[in-house]
Amino acid sequence: MNEPGKLYVKTFGCQMNVYDTEKIYAFLQDTYVPAASEEEADVIILNTCSIREKAENKVYSQLGRFKPLKDINPDLIIGVGGCVAQQEGERILKRSPSVDVVFGTHNLDELPAMLEERKKSGKRICRVREDTGTVPTADAPRVMGGRGATSLLTIMKGCNNYCAYCVVPFVRGREVSRPASEILDEAVFLVEKGVREITLLGQNVNSYHDPDTGAGFVSLLESMELLPGLERLRFVTSHPKDFSPELAHAMADLPSVCEHIHLPVQAGSDRVLSAMKRGYTSRQYMEKVELLTKLIPEVEFTTDIIVGFPGEEREDFELTMEMLNTVKYQNIYSFRFSSRPGTAAAAMKDPVDADVKRSWLPELQDLQNQITAEKHRNMVGREVEVLVEEKDNKKNGFLEGRTRNNYIVHFPGDPELLGKIVRIRLTNSRAIHVMGEMVN
Numbered sequence: 001m002n003e004p005g006k007l008y009v010k011t012f013g014c015q016m017n018v019y020d021t022e023k024i025y026a027f028l029q030d031t032y033v034p035a036a037s038e039e040e041a042d043v044i045i046l047n048t049c050s051i052r053e054k055a056e057n058k059v060y061s062q063l064g065r066f067k068p069l070k071d072i073n074p075d076l077i078i079g080v081g082g083c084v085a086q087q088e089g090e091r092i093l094k095r096s097p098s099v100d101v102v103f104g105t106h107n108l109d110e111l112p113a114m115l116e117e118r119k120k121s122g123k124r125i126c127r128v129r130e131d132t133g134t135v136p137t138a139d140a141p142r143v144m145g146g147r148g149a150t151s152l153l154t155i156m157k158g159c160n161n162y163c164a165y166c167v168v169p170f171v172r173g174r175e176v177s178r179p180a181s182e183i184l185d186e187a188v189f190l191v192e193k194g195v196r197e198i199t200l201l202g203q204n205v206n207s208y209h210d211p212d213t214g215a216g217f218v219s220l221l222e223s224m225e226l227l228p229g230l231e232r233l234r235f236v237t238s239h240p241k242d243f244s245p246e247l248a249h250a251m252a253d254l255p256s257v258c259e260h261i262h263l264p265v266q267a268g269s270d271r272v273l274s275a276m277k278r279g280y281t282s283r284q285y286m287e288k289v290e291l292l293t294k295l296i297p298e299v300e301f302t303t304d305i306i307v308g309f310p311g312e313e314r315e316d317f318e319l320t321m322e323m324l325n326t327v328k329y330q331n332i333y334s335f336r337f338s339s340r341p342g343t344a345a346a347a348m349k350d351p352v353d354a355d356v357k358r359s360w361l362p363e364l365q366d367l368q369n370q371i372t373a374e375k376h377r378n379m380v381g382r383e384v385e386v387l388v389e390e391k392d393n394k395k396n397g398f399l400e401g402r403t404r405n406n407y408i409v410h411f412p413g414d415p416e417l418l419g420k421i422v423r424i425r426l427t428n429s430r431a432i433h434v435m436g437e438m439v440n
């Protein structure tokens with residue numbers, strides 16, 4: 001038998017892509033083993049993201065940097081997948097001569113055949129399928145999992161919401177849920193491999209429906225709760241408009257569901273939320289935050305925010321700042337609005353001067369940094385439960401993990417503790433994490 005080749009997949013963008021990357025490794029596991037670096041790879045794949053223009057540009061600059069690798073190794077195969085591939089297709093082959101294979105977000109299963117064909121025929125190949133409406137991983141081999149204590153698990157793909165700024169419904173297609181039986185099967189497999197924490201993944205997990213039984217997301221959480229050996233359960237992303245009181249109660253009642261929720265607010269102004277077509281007001285959003293805080297005292301919130309949506313004025317932006325001060329998010333993911341082709345917002349006029357808006361994002365991030373710092377300081381002195389996820393890659397002899405409510409904790413410890421749950425006393429606050437030491 002031939003020596004297996006070496007595969008390097010570089011991931012851009014969201015959690016969905018992180019999961020797809022795992023699937024790419026899995027689809028190719030019979031012929032390729034993971035490479036430690038781009039330099040030693042026989043196949044390099046870029047799993048791309050088109051959610052903002054900046055993410056898309058990164059792909060082309062990265063492709064430019066692969067040219068010298070191809071000069072050294074003419075047999076090196078370069079593939080481009082993900083959302084940019086889904087949208088751009090053949091144009092990538094035209095624009096980047098070093099690319100051999102382009103595959104869309106619905107074509108992962110064809111990748112082994114495409115790579116074979118490229119090797120045999122020498123022809124450059126592009127396959128971008130229209131959304132087939134099929135379930136994401138029905139015919140996929142199991143994701144590799146077992147590479148650590150935590151794993152992602154896709155429960156649905158696509159999105160039906162068409163928020164005015166967002167390209168996801170166009171590239172990822174309509175919403176399709178996987179059967180719960182298949183999800184549970186995959187979860188059992190992961191737990192058997194040593195996974196202790198699973199994050200259920202979907203663009204809008206709250207609208208999950210088992211295609212076999214019609215049962216909703218809460219029912220899926222209840223079934224996951226019964227899996228022996230699964231300590232922690234998380235999920236992303238929750239759309240605030242579909243986040244129900246029933247789900248808040250389930251989070252409070254199910255012991256494995258962690259005390260953290262990512263609830264993307266996008267903006268604090270009702271005028272902007274309505275222009276974004278988000279389907280909730282700031283008051284309705286706050287009602288969900290208040291209910292969760294009442295039911296789950298330790299709960300922490302994170303969110304996504306877009307600054308400078310078309311027509312957003314200073315007073316709108318200040319309402320977003322107010323939102324940060326009221327909710328006291330643990331962390332935010334904040335972005336300058338980026339106009340994406342084909343979306344409703346791309347056609348909207350913006351009377352507000354771009355120069356005026358430029359300073360808003362750093363202003364928002366400064367405020368959040370102060371809030372995060374204060375929250376980290378408040379944790380010092382407390383004793384918490386941490387799932388040890390990896391070695392601290394900057395500090396020898398240190399490990400890194402997370403509390404149930406999503407604080408990142410660094411502490412000195414033996415690598416044997418990887419995958420274990422330990423008790424830590426928090427001693428010092430830092431910008432991104434909190435330092436601690438083991439109790440006993």
Ligand code: 5AD
Nearest residue numbers: 165166264304305306335336337338
């Ligand atoms: N411009 C800026 N940010 C965007 N996001 C999605 N589309 C855009 C866009 N066109 C952000 C949203 C979303 C996150 C994943 O990316 O905040 O929640």
Ligand code: SF4
Nearest residue numbers: 159161162163166168
């Ligand atoms: Fe995009 Fe809105 Fe769907 Fe999220 S809910 S993926 S922001 S369209």
